Amino acid sequence: MEKERKLIVAGNWKMNKTVAEALDLVKGLKLELNNLKDIDVVVCPPFTALSEVSKEVIDGDIRLGCQNMSEHSGGAYTGEISAIMLKEFLVRYVILGHSERRQYQEESDELINTKTKAALAASLKPIVCVGETLEQREADETEAIIGKQVRGCLAGLENSQMEEVILAYEPVWAIGTGKTATAEQAQAVHAFIRSVLVELFDEATAKRVRIQYGGSVKPNNARELLGQPDIDGALVGGAALEVRSFSDIVKNCLDD
Ligand code: 13P
Secondary structure, eight states, X not given: OOOSSOEEEEEEOOSOOOHHHHHHHHHHXXXXXXXXXXXXXXXXXXXXXXXXXXXXXXXXXXXXXXXXXXXSSSSSOTXXXXXXXXXXXXXXXXXXXXXXXXXXXXXXXXXXXXXXXXXXXXXXXXXXXXXXXXXXXXXXXHHHHHHHHHHXXXXXXXXXXXXXXXXXXXXXXXXXXXXXXXXXHHHHHHHHHHHHHHHHSOHHHHHHOXXXXXXXXXXXXXXXXXXXXXXXXEEESGGGSSHHHHHHHHHHHHOO
16 A cells, blocks of 8 residues: 555554553564554553563564653652653563543643643654544534644644654544444545644644554455545553454555
C-alpha cells in the first residue's frame, strides 16, 4: 500500500491479559510479524505486563506502548505511574485521552494536554485520542467536538513537538460495538483533523502527522480504511487480543 506517511498499527489491550497470557500473545505476534520495514507495529499491554513483554520485544520489530501515564514526574500521587518509570521498560508510545478514560476517569482536554507535554518532555510518543459520541454525530456536532478536542489536547505545542505526536480518531459509537465508521466517514473526519492541524501549526507539519483510525478495526475492513489518503494507521482493541486477527490486520495493510 503506497502511503505518504509511514503506517502505524497499534494494539490497545485495555484491561486484558495476565502476564502469562500477554507473553503468549506477544510471542505469537513475534513469529507472525517480522521484517516490518514499512509499518510501525506497537503493542500496548496493561502496566502489569510491561516488564515481561518488554523482554520479549527488545530484539524485534514490535514496539512497546502503554495505555496511560501520570502528568506528574514523581512524588505523592498514589496509584500513578510516571514517564520515567515507563521508560525503564523501553516504552516508546503512550495512549492518552482514550474515550474510556474520558468517560470513566473524567479526563479533560486540558489534562490530556498536560499529559501530552509530559510525555514529549520524556521523549515518549503520545497517541492522543479524539472522538465523538453517537448523539453528537446525530446532532451534526462531529466537527465542532473533534475540533475542540484537537485544539484543547494540542494547545501550546511547538511544530517540532507536534511531529512526534500521533492522533487517533476513535468515534465512541464504533468502539467495541462492531459498528465501524465507513471508510468515507472516517476519511472525512481525518481530513478535517488535518485541516485543523494546518490552522494550529502549518501545512508541512500537518502533512507529517500520522492519524490512526480506531473503532472495530478487523482484518476484513483494515485495508479499505487504511487505504484512505488521510488514514495512516489503526488503533485496534478487541482484534488486538489474538495473534491471528492482529497479525492479519497488519499483513492486510502491507500486501499488495
Ligand atoms: P475496538 O477495536 O474493540 O472497537 O476498540 C477500539 C479502541 O478503543 C482502541 O483504542
